[in-house]
Amino acid sequence: MEIEIATIGGYEEVGRQMTAVRTGDDIVIFDMGLNLSQVLIHDNVETETMHSLDLIDMGAIPDDRIMSDLEGDVQAIVPTHGHLDHIGALSKLAHRYDAPIVGSPFTIELVKQQIDSENKFNVNNDLLKMSAGEAMSIGESGNVELEFVHVTHSIIDAINPVIHTPEGAIVYGLDKRIDHSPVLEDPIDMKRFREIGREDNGVLCYIEDCTNAGRKGRTPSESHARSHLEDTIRSIEDYDGGIVATTFSSHVSRVSSLVEFAKDIDRQPVLLGRSMEKYSGAAERLGFVDLPDDVGMYGHRKSVDRTFKRIMKEGKENYLPIVTGHQGEPRAMLTRMGRGETPFELENGDKVIFSARVIPEPTNEGQRYQSERLLKMQGARIYDEIHVSGHLREEGHYQMLDALQPQHIIPAHQNLEGLSPYVDLAESQGYALGRDLHVTRNGNIVQLVG
Template identity: 30%
Template sequence: MAKQRLRVIPLGGAGEVGRNMWVVEYGDDIVILDCGVMFPDADMLGVDLVLPDITYLREKTDHIRGILLTHGHEDHIGAVPHLIADLGFPPIYGTKLTLGLLGNRLREHRLHDKVTTVQINERVPFQVGQFNVEAFHIAHSIPDAVGFAITTPAGLLVYLTDWKLDHTPVDGRPTDLEKIAELGNRKPLVLVTDCVRVESKGYTPSEATVGEAFDNIFATAPGRIIVATFASNISRVQQVIDSAEAYGRKVMLAGRSMETNARIAFELGYLRADESTIIRPHEMSAYPDEEIAIVCTGSQGEPMSALNRMANRDYPNVKIKPGDTVVLSATPIPGNEVSVNKVINNLFKLGADVIYGPEARVHVSGHAAQEELKLVLALLRPSYIVPFHGDYRHLMLYRKLATTIGAVPDSERVLLAEGGTIMEFSPGFGKITGKAPVGYIYVDGTTVGDVGNVVVRDRQLLAKDGMLIVVVSIDSATGQLVAGPDVVSRGFVYMRQSQDLIEATKETVRAALANRNGSNPVDAAYINRKIRDVVSEFLYRETRRRPMVLPMVMEV
């Protein structure tokens, strides 16, 4: 890297939604922006979380001066406990609520005492290596969210993620447009910005519209009200509390992460409620249904979430019944639609009235729409732009939008990055110069990185066509078949109803082994491959399916 150029690399979050992590590098100094997780796609079978790939940083841990966190959502802080040790335990900078939520994650992983955290204040600059950093407030669906203006020797970089221009946010603190305009006067070299709602015209509705919808529901619901949302959506929890208090209801928090995040937010002053409003599960029986409201996890249909368990009559403290009103205050993440619809169906079957979808106005996005994106571009007027936090189509549409309004002189100044794209910037220069190795790092149970793409492909194959085990015993001296073949099917065919196919498979194996020259030494590996090849070919010819064939060769 040329010493006079600023290097910017996404290790996650570019060309995708989730696992946000950016490297900003100049000379021997590196600062990391966010460190989040992504929830797995439907075809990532058995995977719990997907992490950024830090291969690029493994030989540079001595140069990492800090990690800057914008806000407390999982796609921005969730990977810290999994990766912080491999990054060399650099100091972590964040606002009070962000560090509070992160601290709980670190305690769960027994890392709290090993990590240095630094609380930052908006508009109070601080130094990280040779970078001068200014945090400024942005409106999002969680309080205490910030953007970063990073002054480097090459120029000013503005990192603006997960924001919108909400003039009536729940916490009363809109995006700091004054600061953004001031940054524009300083002629930013590069803007790195969220673009996921570039397809949406106009402005993103204010969080206040959700409060109005909640008030209407609380005014008319005959029985209990159950609101499902993300545990990290602190602003939405506050709106439920506000409506509950206005209409004389007590609030019970359901779901471990919901209880934990709410406790932290209460302790730090980001949630407020009358002393008697929040009740414990065992206290609900003391109040009639029309005086109860429940805030719970499960808006994405997660299998073990509180709402999913309620929908399956498996939650110990809440049994869904006629008269209940269930509100899904979230939009399904792509890939979760089937799970969410199943929960909704089960809730209806149990007699609940379920309120969901955009028409109900019980959820608004925390991301900027077209007119907001245009306004910020007009205020900042950066020399170069790197859109992210969106699929590739979002990046292309953002480039078109920025070019159409004249925010940049030509489309080449909007760089379309994907995971690992190396971009370098200096005054009058901004180009993609290389590619860092970036792949998916999977969390499966308690293991990180042990499950790779090969394992996931095997799981996909097993889920699609099942498996067939072929067991044979051969004479170790002659290689002749002594016993078997025995065939076991799992997920391929039901053996009792497919005896003809099973017998034909056995005959195929016998014929293949009978053609061996018995005078040659026994090669178990060769026999394994032979059985796998002939059985796979036979089964595809007969069924047009490709189960995983696992030979088991025993020498006797």
């Protein structure tokens, strides 16, 4: 069986992920993501109203024109999880393919919202939910199967998809960390990865997320971040002024911990910002999280400002707003608070908790710097870096290679400089660049079996 892998997006940067795997006459696409930094450098860009070709020219979404070089029919589009760098281009590109979008339940809920907000294209692809541990047949041959393996990441319900072929398995390893004590869901299914590495013809190819490959050691568990967060909030529970927290809106596990610890210090948690409402609301509807009945979620600007007015009237010491803006995004809640554009008045000594780290990219770093300066000018005290990454470090990568023992490796999710530590690790394990270790770029095709 001929097997080719088209590396379409995310092989020269972190963002706009897209990979296509051809097995014989059948093609499966993994991820269709957005490179948010390419959007943020333009003022007031509304991607919902833009044409896909303009977004491709901006470098914001994958250039999928290479798909015409693959001989076969797309049978499925598989987003691995609900982050925008993996689903943000589905509303712009998926309608070009006569194939269902297959994802885990929470991911499909977020994809549906993404498609519903699209104003340029009609995306009518079927949306199919498949849970981790389940599999489906691909194509009509009957000898190719798609399986979902549960992984842990900084968003719930993430999976690594596996294509089983007569030549061996193809494991798409974006994005994950090895977490044995997560907060809201099951640990990563390392047992299944080890089984896949040793059954039938083993693993033909492993495509791996290299975001933190250059960092030594292993990535701590989400339970580590939860303990750090609890310790931080307990340390300021006697403060009688304003306490504000921000984190990734998509990080429902972290949001749920913030809600719980706010209650523990007798403050009323309230979720503010459109994306806060979107992710936590979807997680609650699907039963992934059980938030207290009195936790308000407000996304619309007017309802957010009404809530801020109520907080100021009833006393900041009674509330803990959990807001958007951890990266200093210009229109997010925390940035507006720093600019004095909300009814919430920051005063000298008020606490701002960043339960997130700056995504190491110039646009984000600049925006976050501005946001912190504005907050400090109003007298805010900053509690920073209360976070653990959702990506593997060096020892996690070693564990995955040991579990899967792949014949071929394709590193992804980084620029060429960021891929080099993973290349070093792979070479130390006997792989050779150009033989079975394939460093590639966007728009290339790697032929594994001819």
